[in-house]
Amino acid sequence: MTTQLAVDAVGVTKAFxxxxxxxxxxxxxxxxxxxxxxxxxxxxxxxFLRMLFGLIRPDAGTIRVFDKSWDTDGVGVLDGVAGxxxxxxxxxxxxxxxNLEGLALLDGGARAGLVEEVLEVVDLTDRADRKxxxxxxxxxxxxxxxxxLLREPRLLVLDEPANGLDPAGIRDMRALVKxxxxxxxxxxxxxxxxxxxxxxxxxVTIMNRGGVAYHGSITDLxxxxxxxxxxxxTNDNAGARALAxxxxxxxVEPAEDGLTVVGQEAAVAAYVADVVRSGIxxxxxxxxxxxLEALFFMLTDQExxx
Amino acid sequence: MTATSTxxxxxxxxxxxxxxxxxxxxxxxxxxxxxxxxxTKAVLLGALLGPVPIALVIHAQGRPPKDxxxxxxxxxxxxxxxxxxxxxxxxxxLPLLTAVVAGDxxxxxxxxxxxxxxxxxxxxxxxxxTAKTVTAxxxxxxxxLVLSASTIASSVLVxxxxxxxxxxxxxxxxxxxxxxxxxxxxTTIPPTIGFACLAILxxxxxxxxxxxxxxxxxxxxxxxxxxxxGGVEALRPFLLTSPYExxxxxxSAPRFTGPLVEGLITSGVWVAVTLAVSFALLRRRDITxx
Numbered sequence: 001m002t003t004q005l006a007v008d009a010v011g012v013t014k015a016f017x018x019x020x021x022x023x024x025x026x027x028x029x030x031x032x033x034x035x036x037x038x039x040x041x042x043x044x045x046x047x048f049l050r051m052l053f054g055l056i057r058p059d060a061g062t063i064r065v066f067d068k069s070w071d072t073d074g075v076g077v078l079d080g081v082a083g084x085x086x087x088x089x090x091x092x093x094x095x096x097x098x099n100l101e102g103l104a105l106l107d108g109g110a111r112a113g114l115v116e117e118v119l120e121v122v123d124l125t126d127r128a129d130r131k132x133x134x135x136x137x138x139x140x141x142x143x144x145x146x147x148x149l150l151r152e153p154r155l156l157v158l159d160e161p162a163n164g165l166d167p168a169g170i171r172d173m174r175a176l177v178k179x180x181x182x183x184x185x186x187x188x189x190x191x192x193x194x195x196x197x198x199x200x201x202x203x204v205t206i207m208n209r210g211g212v213a214y215h216g217s218i219t220d221l222x223x224x225x226x227x228x229x230x231x232x233x234t235n236d237n238a239g240a241r242a243l244a245x246x247x248x249x250x251x252v253e254p255a256e257d258g259l260t261v262v263g264q265e266a267a268v269a270a271y272v273a274d275v276v277r278s279g280i281x282x283x284x285x286x287x288x289x290x291x292l293e294a295l296f297f298m299l300t301d302q303e304x305x306x
Numbered sequence: 307m308t309a310t311s312t313x314x315x316x317x318x319x320x321x322x323x324x325x326x327x328x329x330x331x332x333x334x335x336x337x338x339x340x341x342x343x344x345x346t347k348a349v350l351l352g353a354l355l356g357p358v359p360i361a362l363v364i365h366a367q368g369r370p371p372k373d374x375x376x377x378x379x380x381x382x383x384x385x386x387x388x389x390x391x392x393x394x395x396x397x398x399x400l401p402l403l404t405a406v407v408a409g410d411x412x413x414x415x416x417x418x419x420x421x422x423x424x425x426x427x428x429x430x431x432x433x434x435x436t437a438k439t440v441t442a443x444x445x446x447x448x449x450x451l452v453l454s455a456s457t458i459a460s461s462v463l464v465x466x467x468x469x470x471x472x473x474x475x476x477x478x479x480x481x482x483x484x485x486x487x488x489x490x491x492x493t494t495i496p497p498t499i500g501f502a503c504l505a506i507l508x509x510x511x512x513x514x515x516x517x518x519x520x521x522x523x524x525x526x527x528x529x530x531x532x533x534x535x536g537g538v539e540a541l542r543p544f545l546l547t548s549p550y551e552x553x554x555x556x557x558s559a560p561r562f563t564g565p566l567v568e569g570l571i572t573s574g575v576w577v578a579v580t581l582a583v584s585f586a587l588l589r590r591r592d593i594t595x596x
Contacts (some may be wrong), residue, residue, distance in 0.1 A: 016594075050593065085422070094338075105335040106332065
């Protein structure tokens with residue numbers, strides 16, 4: 001017996017004029033999985049998610065959601081699916097509650113008390129009767145999650161849910177997504193932030209320029225990651241660099257603000273201890289990128305600062 | 307989510323399957339949005355109260371506008387006054403009042419970025435299209451009925467309800483005149499629906515409320531101009547403004563209804579073509595933005 005996939009997208013392609021926004025992308029998400037679609041801006045993540053929701057028609061390939069497709073099932077594909085694309089859109093002249101009640105009408109009605117429940121989940125109960133036109137960006141994002149939960153979905157699709165949020169908002173949004181995932185939801189989440197995906201997701205597809213640059217588990221991705229990088233700034237950068245000759249596991253190169261130090265954690269620690277012992281004063285020693293970030297930049301051909 | 311916010315632990319999500327909304331539910335949603343908008347109320351209020359000062363001002367004129375249809379009697383007869391206002395309203399007021407909602411009902415989804423919100427629920431594009439169209443057309447007819455009733459009532463109150471002199475010079479008894487004036491206003495329903503559908507097409511095509519609202523008025527005025535030119539008799543039956551003049555036959559002696567039938571057909575063709583093109587555009591559209 002085969003397991004029905006939550007998302008089974010095979011060879012999906014979409015071009016806008018001469019630009020291939022999504023090029024032969026295959027993504028398969030198992031039920032209960034928290035799956036990340038990662039990529040820089042313009043990688044094709046949002047276009048892919050729009051095709052999943054039927055907002056855009058693919059030029060080639062097939063997308064099946066819980067074994068239903070747009071060609072044969074029409075809007076029935078969205079049974080059990082909810083989410084939002086980019087920032088969620090609402091009617092500014094209606095209150096948060098009115099927006100949710102109206103959207104529930106488009107789902108054939110919500111069971112009694114559900115609107116209150118989802119407002120509570122996203123911590124908007126006390127602001128539900130204010131017009132959405134006065135909501136902050138973060139409140140709209142949370143209302144977007146509430147509108148999605150209103151459908152009591154099996155698959156939650158979130159496109160850059162932490163985009164535009166302040167650090168506390170990002171923390172809370174990630175916590176919310178993790179809690180929802182823990183409750184048994186399948187989550188498909190797009191992001192351009194490696195940390196976010198690493199923290200939340202089990203498996204990931206990294207997209208770049210419309211294509212797939214990596215596909216697999218976060219664990220396997222970590223194994224591929226290069227050594228972490230650090231920025232070192234001292235009162236004698238030339239002297240500190242000269243000490244690197246005694247540490248073959250560490251690469252030290254001049255940088256704009258001091259030195260970049262790349263190597264395994266233990267080797268870098270030994271090198272820095274040596275620098276301190278030699279009487280050189282450390283002014284700055286800070287990580288510039290995590291190993292996964294470095295790998296992400298490599299896979300997506302982006303300039304790396306360190 | 308602010309630094310002070312504390313999210314409660316959500317209850318385990320019960321995976322369910324959303325139901326399919328009926329057309330009634332989708333229309334209720336459109337009506338709910340319409341009721342919450344100030345301009346909807348402003349249009350209805352304008353249709354209700356606007357005719358009162360207009361009737362008062364025309365009635366107070368020392369010299370009646372004799373060159374206009376029923377203008378000669380507009381200062382002395384309420385029925386003539388309401389017909390004078392009808393002729394004026396048909397030129398641009400009815401297309402404008404109609405387009406305020408019809409020209410915005412689709413493009414406002416682009417303005418607010420809500421296409422992606424409503425199209426990721428359980429309603430199909432066909433359902434949303436039908437609900438929006440029914441709502442826009444319903445609002446256009448409601449506005450027309452309010453404007454008609456208000457105009458006739460205020461004109462009769464201001465100008466009196468004496469017997470009306472018809473277009474053939476015949477004298478029409480007040481009770482008959484009231485029916486004919488009411489019927490004259492009602493004959494503008496088909497072209498008004500036609501203008502509502504034209505506004506819908508422009509709203510869907512342009513994705514701009516400014517175009518959806520203003521363009522039908524401009525197109526209507528151009529049609530009026532073309533219709534008034536000589537040598538375009540063959541073109542006149544196809545103009546959406548021609549049915550606005552069909553009521554003249556009701557006030558003639560003998561009465562004739564040919565233009566009413568022609569107007570009905572013309573309006574019907576405009577409705578069918580504009581709605582077919584609008585739906586095709588919406589159905590095939592890639593929602594890449596809102």
